[in-house]
Amino acid sequence: MNMQGNTVLVTGGTSGIGLALAQRLHAAGNTVAICGRRADLLRQAAERLPGLLTRRCDVAAAEQREDLCRWARAELPRLNVLINNAGVQRYPDFARATSIAEVGAEIECNLTAPIHLSSLFVPQLSAQPRAVIVQVTSGLAFVPLVKAPVYSATKAALHSFTLSLRMQLAGTSIEVVELIPPKVDTDLGIPGTHTDGMPLAEFVDAAMAGLAAGHAEVTAGFSAMCSRASRAELDAIFARMNG
DSSP: OOOSSOEEEEETTTSHHHHHHHHHHHHTTOEEEEEESOHHHHHHHHHHSTTOEEEEOOTTSHHHHHHHHHHHHHHOTTOOEEEEOOOOOOOOOTTSOOOHHHHHHHHIIIIIHHHHHHHHHHHHHHTSSSEEEEEEOOGGGTSOOTTSHHHHHHHHHHHHHHHHHHHHTTTSSEEEEEEEOOSBSSOSSSTTSOTTSBOHHHHHHHHHHHHHHTOSEEEOHHHHHHHTOOHHHHHHHHHHHHO
16 A cells, blocks of 8 residues: 555544554545544544544444545545444343344444445545555454454454455455454543553554555454464464453
């Protein structure tokens, strides 16, 4: 991926990995837009990054995804990089009563949204000479975390979709990249529960280096190990992680 001169849209760009990527891409000389649900966080990001474009959007809502695409065609005519980063992590316990509405909302945000957005943006992206779709999955796509079963399943499904999308778009100008974070020190899930993860700056350093190198899968730490592990190794990691 060319790291300069792009027009980039980052979903879930108001905090965590999304905001950190937006900051680094903005500093590298790209035109960057972010979307998120909270107007106050969008405003704060715009104040910190002059020239940053923002759009309020809940990607878990299909009509808002369609509105985002229409907005991007009008406001970002040279858009050539889409980073599907938005996601939520919940901890449903299926041994007890579980809200199927909450399960559905998690699937909608983590899986349906990036699939739909990829479909919506292909026409605009393919009009550019070089374009990239970055799907943000997780090391949990390869080894599920039992306490986050739906999140893990959505990331596994998004990994599978990304492989197929890459092949389907092979004859176009669109490159499809999977960004596979390990546990990173962000507020994903319950705030304060990821403080033992990889420091955010360290992960973003690795992500930017992998994107610049043109890797189809950009990994670091735990996710790098899991994405290349054998079945026996994955079983052992699963037992250790969930024991």
